[in-house]
Structure formats: C-alpha cells, structure tokens
Amino acid sequence: MTADAQLLTVPEVMDRLKISRTAVYDLIRTRQLASITLGRARRIPAHALTDFIRTRLEQDAA
Structure with missing residues (x-):
C-alpha cells in the first residue's frame, strides 16, 4: 500500500x-x-491528514 493510500485509525x-x-x-x-x-x-486517509495540516498552515500564514 502506498503512502497516499494508507488509512489511519x-x-x-x-x-x-x-x-x-x-477533537x-x-x-x-x-x-x-x-x-x-x-x-x-472510522479510517482517515493519510492524504486527508496531510491536506488538513496544509490547509491549517495556509490559514495561519494568511
């Protein structure tokens, strides 16, 4: 399974x-x-977590 397809608990x-x-x-x-x-x-795709972090960083930088 690639890192993009990894599912996190x-x-x-x-x-x-x-x-x-x-939270x-x-x-x-x-x-x-x-x-x-x-x-x-319930599973969270690794890319969704990465996207969430990126979005929060962009919001904080604005």
Missing part, C-alpha cells in the same frame, strides 16, 4: 496531531478532516 491521528479523541471526531464531524467508515471502523 483515530488513535493514530490523535498521536500525530497530539489532540484528543473528541479528532469534531474535525471529522465538521468536515475539516475527511474520513471513511469501514463497517464500524
């Missing part, structure tokens, strides 16, 4: 962003962070 995103589970789900709920549901599992 919520705990992995929590660890990478150093935020709480609730990750809030980002998903508000559509700031894209995700997919596989059965009962």
Whole structure:
C-alpha cells in the first residue's frame, strides 16, 4: 500500500496531531478532516491528514 493510500485509525491521528479523541471526531464531524467508515471502523486517509495540516498552515500564514 502506498503512502497516499494508507488509512489511519483515530488513535493514530490523535498521536500525530497530539489532540484528543473528541477533537479528532469534531474535525471529522465538521468536515475539516475527511474520513471513511469501514463497517464500524472510522479510517482517515493519510492524504486527508496531510491536506488538513496544509490547509491549517495556509490559514495561519494568511
């Protein structure tokens, strides 16, 4: 699986962003962070996390 196709779990995103589970789900709920549901599992594509970070950096720079 390539890095672009990698799917991250919520705990992995929590660890990478150093935020709480609730904060990750809030980002998903508000559509700031894209995700997919596989059965009962929520997964975040690695590229979606990268896009989220890039967007936040651009907003902060403006």
